[in-house]
Amino acid sequence: MxxxxxxxxxxxxxxxxxxxxxxxxxxxxxxxxxxxxxxxxxxxxxxxxxxxxxxxxxxxxxxxxxxxxxxxxGATAEGEPLVRDLLARLDERPDHRWSEADLLALGHDPSTVRRAFKRHFGQSFLDMSRAARLRGGMASLVKGSTMIDAQLEAGFDSASGFRAAFARLFGHPPHRMRQGSDLLADWIDTPLGGMIAIADDQTLHLLEFIDRKALPEGLRRLSAHAGGRVGLGRTPVHDRTEAQLAAYFAGNAPCLDVPVTLHGTPFQQQVWRALQAIPAGRTRSYVQLATAIGRPTAIRAVARANATNRIALVVPCHRVIGADGTLTGYAGGLWRKEKLIAIERGYA
Incomplete structure (x- = not known):
């Protein structure tokens, strides 16, 4: 007490x-x-x-x-049976084109489902299902499938719908992502959902959960920085990141030792480096983080820099909480923040 x-x-x-x-x-x-x-x-x-x-x-x-x-x-989202049920069904049928009619057939009110998923994840169940289908299309293109094959595997009825989904995510249509590129994007599955990883042969440039609202803007910024040369594919850095994420979630790797390239201002990079210094199983408040970088009055600027981190988990912005100990907002979803902090208690 x-x-x-x-x-x-x-x-x-x-x-x-x-x-x-x-x-x-x-x-x-x-x-x-x-x-x-x-x-x-x-x-x-x-x-x-x-x-x-x-x-x-x-x-x-x-x-x-x-x-x-x-x-x-469990995390907050797991306390709602409706959410648990639909997440399990999505895991079982990731390529299914889910609709409101499906929800009604399962005995769920679509508006209730929409509110529940928006509350926990910041997006609707149908949005999550579209992201899952897009993952299938990405995998096909990485393996060299034709556009129509990738479209059908992703469960999209039209090529325009498939291209539009890619364009919203990356800022340009998928056919451009198969040309020569300096940075390559691929999908990595984790227990907390799919992530987009972008890397070259040396370092990781971006690692984000696929359903993060700010992901399309982050991808567009990175694409602009690379002169539009972001394509689909995989490098040894992707393999290393995927292996370390698997070990982390299994409780065997408290430190994600992946080389990164940080795209930000000198101040933002200072904050992100300070985040990397927080041990797994520990948390810091924004005040403590500002003090750690020698800028004790720059609390709001530190919070903004924390929110604009584009390399989730490797740069552990989820370890920053409110001064009163509450779990403040997390761009990847508060439910994920709960899960990540619970996982890291074992590393304390």
Whole structure:
């Protein structure tokens, strides 16, 4: 309770199912021996039957079991059955052209699905399904397939739809990405979703989750920097990055030792280098990060530089949290930030 507010505040948050307390507080119910998120849809206990915890580890150490409705051991998104169900179905059928009719057939209201996925991931389920199909098309083009073969494998009905999806992502149509290029882009699968990796033969230039909203703009900037010479393909740096990501998620590699080229101002690069100095399993506030680079009053500038990082995980911007200990926004999705910090607790 040392890190938690008074019980009246916590109980009011429990009654309101206040999402602001996700990742900050849990409630144990003495009459059932179960602990829950404050957003749990279950019937609310009486105040005298509540015990409050700052972490799942503390609740389990006190003898409470995790709730099977709100799944307090997982990330926030995993506490919603609708989200868990559809993510599992997307994993099973990544090439399927999902539609609102499919959602209705499964008994889901499309507007409810849209709100739930927007809340957790910043995009709709149908947007995520299109990204999954685009991944298939990218893989085909990297292997040298013809445009029509890649289009069909990606599940797009028309060549124009396929080209438009690529153009939104990279800033130019896919046929240009098969010509001679200085930088090569390829897809890397991870337990938290697909990532686009762009590298040359020596260093990694970009590593982003495919569903990040700012990804198209980042790709266009990098393409402009390289004179438009960003193509589809793979280098030894891609292989090294993929192998190290696999080891990281398996709990075997706290440090992603991949050489990088940082595209930014001297100040941004100073912030990004400071991020790389934060050990896995540790976090820093924006104030601490600003102090570490000798710019204690540049807190907002540090936050902006953190948000514009284009090499996720290798430059670990997810290790920066709010001064009060809350998990502040993460461009890759707050649910991923929860997952990454949970993974890194094992490295502490």
């Amino acid at each position: 040392l890190d938690l507010p008074d019980t009246d505040t916590l109980y009011a948050a429990l009654l309101a199912r206040d999402p602001a307390w996700e990742g900050r507080a849990l409630v144990g119910v003495t009459t059932t021996g179960i602990f829950c998120r404050l957003t749990c849809p279950a019937r609310k206990p009486l105040p005298r039957n509540c015990r409050w915890f700052a972490s799942a580890d503390a609740a389990q150490a006190a003898g409470f079991r995790p709730c099977r409705r709100c799944h307090p051991l």
